[in-house]
Amino acid sequence: MKPTKVTREKTDSDHKVLLKVEVTVKNKSKEQQSIGLGNFSLKDPSHKQNLMYGMKEDSLGHTIAPGQELKGNIYFEIPVDLEEGWMSYIPEPGHDKAAEWLIVFPKD
DSSP: OEEEEEEEEEOSOSSEEEEEEEEEEEOOSSSOEEEEGGGEEEEOTTOOBOEEOOOSTTBOEEEEOTTOEEEEEEEEEEETTOOEEEEEEOSSTTSOOSEEEEEEOOOO
16 A cells, blocks of 8 residues: 555635545455545644545545455545645554555645
8 A cells, every 4th residue: 555646625714725645555465355534544743633534525435355456535634734744554443553654745
């Protein structure tokens, strides 16, 4: 799994934007796996967690067969002035993160 593209989308607020993170996911296991927004978190440099935004039709939320690869989007609502953050992948609630990426957010 890896983030492949990061973009910003405007919202109705002057203080918040949507961060769209495109990801490519491959199921390397021998069993079907579910993956969705709840498997990801985004924290700013001061470790404050940002809200996931699941109201988009193209938000990631699928079941993946063994060996299958898919592309999807993860959305977070972030402050307009936030420049970077740590996105984590957590396979199951209550488990440790399996991967983490420092993402530098594009300017408008």
